[in-house]
Amino acid sequence: MSMIKDRNIRLALLGAPNCGKTSLFNALTGGRAKVANYPGVTVEYRKGNFSLSSLKSIELLDLPGVYGDCGHSMDERVAIDAIKGNLAGERAPDGLIFMMDASHITTHLHNILQAKSYGLPIILVLNMMDMAARDGIDIDIAELESLLDIPVIRCVAVRNTGRSHLVEFLNEWTSDILNDSASIPAIEKNSLKDLQSKARLITSSAVSQINKTVSLTQKIDNIVLHPFFGVIILAGLLIFMFQAVYWWAAPFMDGIDFIFSRLQLMVDSNLSETWLKSLISDGIIAGVGSVIIFLPQIIILFAFILLLEASGYMTRAAFLVDSLMAKVGLNGRAFIPLLSSFACAIPGIMAARTIEQEKDRLTTILIAPLMTCSARWPVYIMIIGAFIPDINIGFLGLQGLVAFCLVLGGIIFAMIMAYIFKKTLMNNSKSILLIELPSYKLPVIKDYFIGLLDRALIFINRAGRIILPASIIIWFLASYPTKSNGIIGTFAGKIGSFIEPILRPIGFNLEIAISLIPGMAAREVVVGALATIYSLNSEAIDGPLKETLQNSWSLPTALSFLVWFVFAPQCLSTLAIMRKETNSWKWPLFAFFYLFVLAYLMAGITYQIAVNLGL
Amino acid sequence: MTLSELSLNQKARIIDFDSYDSVLETRLREIGFAEGDQVTILHFGPFGKNPMSLKLNDALIALRRREAQAIIVEII
Numbered sequence: 001m002s003m004i005k006d007r008n009i010r011l012a013l014l015g016a017p018n019c020g021k022t023s024l025f026n027a028l029t030g031g032r033a034k035v036a037n038y039p040g041v042t043v044e045y046r047k048g049n050f051s052l053s054s055l056k057s058i059e060l061l062d063l064p065g066v067y068g069d070c071g072h073s074m075d076e077r078v079a080i081d082a083i084k085g086n087l088a089g090e091r092a093p094d095g096l097i098f099m100m101d102a103s104h105i106t107t108h109l110h111n112i113l114q115a116k117s118y119g120l121p122i123i124l125v126l127n128m129m130d131m132a133a134r135d136g137i138d139i140d141i142a143e144l145e146s147l148l149d150i151p152v153i154r155c156v157a158v159r160n161t162g163r164s165h166l167v168e169f170l171n172e173w174t175s176d177i178l179n180d181s182a183s184i185p186a187i188e189k190n191s192l193k194d195l196q197s198k199a200r201l202i203t204s205s206a207v208s209q210i211n212k213t214v215s216l217t218q219k220i221d222n223i224v225l226h227p228f229f230g231v232i233i234l235a236g237l238l239i240f241m242f243q244a245v246y247w248w249a250a251p252f253m254d255g256i257d258f259i260f261s262r263l264q265l266m267v268d269s270n271l272s273e274t275w276l277k278s279l280i281s282d283g284i285i286a287g288v289g290s291v292i293i294f295l296p297q298i299i300i301l302f303a304f305i306l307l308l309e310a311s312g313y314m315t316r317a318a319f320l321v322d323s324l325m326a327k328v329g330l331n332g333r334a335f336i337p338l339l340s341s342f343a344c345a346i347p348g349i350m351a352a353r354t355i356e357q358e359k360d361r362l363t364t365i366l367i368a369p370l371m372t373c374s375a376r377w378p379v380y381i382m383i384i385g386a387f388i389p390d391i392n393i394g395f396l397g398l399q400g401l402v403a404f405c406l407v408l409g410g411i412i413f414a415m416i417m418a419y420i421f422k423k424t425l426m427n428n429s430k431s432i433l434l435i436e437l438p439s440y441k442l443p444v445i446k447d448y449f450i451g452l453l454d455r456a457l458i459f460i461n462r463a464g465r466i467i468l469p470a471s472i473i474i475w476f477l478a479s480y481p482t483k484s485n486g487i488i489g490t491f492a493g494k495i496g497s498f499i500e501p502i503l504r505p506i507g508f509n510l511e512i513a514i515s516l517i518p519g520m521a522a523r524e525v526v527v528g529a530l531a532t533i534y535s536l537n538s539e540a541i542d543g544p545l546k547e548t549l550q551n552s553w554s555l556p557t558a559l560s561f562l563v564w565f566v567f568a569p570q571c572l573s574t575l576a577i578m579r580k581e582t583n584s585w586k587w588p589l590f591a592f593f594y595l596f597v598l599a600y601l602m603a604g605i606t607y608q609i610a611v612n613l614g615l
Numbered sequence: 616m617t618l619s620e621l622s623l624n625q626k627a628r629i630i631d632f633d634s635y636d637s638v639l640e641t642r643l644r645e646i647g648f649a650e651g652d653q654v655t656i657l658h659f660g661p662f663g664k665n666p667m668s669l670k671l672n673d674a675l676i677a678l679r680r681r682e683a684q685a686i687i688v689e690i691i
Contacts, residue, residue, distance in 0.1 A: 068645035
């Protein structure tokens with residue numbers, strides 16, 4: 001009674017994966033948490049606050065999606081622990097908002113009967129009522145309420161008008177909870193099987209299917225899941241994506257390049273020859289500018305990825321490649337984490353929490369760094385731009401094709417390594433696929449652009465947080481004590497010459513050896529580091545990095561460098577998240593070691609072949 | 616027969632579960648498979664007819680052949 005009164009009311013969002021919990025959470029709390037149209041986007045709990053007219057503040061918990069009450073995987077256990085109050089430092093919620101995709105009510109209704117057993121006040125929010133209506137599903141809300149003995153509220157979480165009914169209801173319901181007069185449903189004691197038959201009886205009287213036409217989603221599936229054309233469409237989409245990164249980015253890159261070269265010119269002509277001028281011009285502008293210039297590519301890449309994520313196509317792609325994944329022993333659920341790793345391995349490794357078999361989760365974590373993360377793109381684009389001719393093969397650009405092959409190379413090696421890990425370390429544990437295919441949806445424009453803006457901000461933020469300080473350090477190390485004998489006389493040269501002999505057989509020079517060290521912080525730092533080193537030490541100081549590289553690297557060196565980055569073990573934050581997700585240093589160290597060996601071997605083979613071919 | 620033996624677009628009704636793997640049975644029930652439900656296989660994966668996508672009541676679900684073997688059906 002008065003127990004609750006002196007604190008905020010805490011409500012939790014519960015329900016099956018991909019039913020719109022995070023969309024509602026964002027809409028109510030003004031949050032910007034990631035939303036997309038596939039199951040397993042949310043793998044952690046998060047908290048937010050919102051106000052209702054009758055109360056000061058409501059605390060809302062957004063939880064990972066869960067079908068039942070067992071908690072098979074890590075993310076599901078978080079959701080169930082949160083509801084039961086078993087999370088460290090978190091009390092149990094005062095009420096449950098159970099969300100359900102109204103268009104799947106027949107299949108999912110038993111889930112809310114299971115949720116009654118938490119012994120908390122609970123309401124059923126039927127989300128996506130518009131979609132259900134489109135599918136010809138008619139739901140008798142009053143009938144449903146009386147049969148379930150739970151309040152039922154209709155909702156379209158992504159629209160203001162669609163939420164008004166819910167907000168109105170929450171006003172009353174939270175007052176009831178505060179006064180301890182909200183009804184707590186009787187616990188269902190039946191087995192899951194009996195709950196299912198009870199749920200089916202309820203839907204047979206409260207839900208009717210008006211017209212039984214084939215849904216739009218099924219019509220689209222007939223094309224994109226076609227055993228032949230489906231694969232062609234998937235391959236075509238990916239090839240088009242990498243081509244577009246090249247086709248569309250050039251004018252924007254030129255614009256950014258213009259701004260930075262003007263800045264450099266301004267500094268060069270207005271400051272006298274002091275260390276300060278060198279720091280700003282060679283250190284900061286060259287270092288940060290050489291990375292920021294790739295912002296257009298990053299935005300184009302994510303424009304595609306976010307569109308695919310929001311549409312519902314992702315799970316179809318997972319479906320198409322699943323038999324290949326099954327052959328190497330990977331879990332069907334591994335597809336989404338691996339795909340997320342194309343943005344960055346960190347969210348990818350976290351998304352592996354949805355995999356319930358621990359050994360499959362570990363395997364997925366270990367191969368996630370082989371997916372081409374967005375931090376590799378600056379490296380790929382810079383080297384490809386400098387060394388691969390801008391010609392067309394048929395209607396496809398050669399540069400885009402080379403990028404596609406590097407990405408594909410990463411995927412192929414990920415599959416090979418998964419096979420090896422499963423056969424050796426993981427004892428061949430069995431793996432499953434059981435996933436719901438969501439209905440296709442048009443992206444919510446606001447969510448789409450917020451997602452895109454967030455990705456751009458992350459990229460720029462990294463430039464400021466990591467590349468800027470790294471550039472300053474490299475500038476210092478590559479300038480002192482003296483650069484009169486070239487780079488070799490500097491601290492950087494001395495450090496680099498320790499490593500350089502090891503890297504010489506794979507074609508790397510002293511400058512590359514130096515740049516790989518700060519590159520541990522983030523892969524794209526290598527580009528900034530090279531820019532600073534060459535800006536400081538090259539004769540043609542004002543020439544763009546591209547020309548400097550063309551003049552000082554051989555083609556075999558460039559190819560070897562590209563192949564190195566397919567594996568590129570260096571990324572401290574990836575190793576740190578592996579440590580966190582596996583609770584030991586064993587796996588991150590193992591990952592670093594195997595990636596390093598692969599990178600060294602494959603880059604070496606590439607270099608030797610290229611040299612022997614006389615390239 | 617089991618769900619894995621159905622051919623494309625064949626309508627069937629679920630009559631039982633193979634109780635050999637109780638965790639899998641729970642998983643299947645939680646996501647929505649139940650006795651009496653109607654299922655139709657809509658698509659097979661491009662390689663080796665694996666996995667399969669099917670219509671279960673008002674939902675679309677993808678699963679591998681191995682998982683489908685745990686669901687006993689009759690053709691209707």
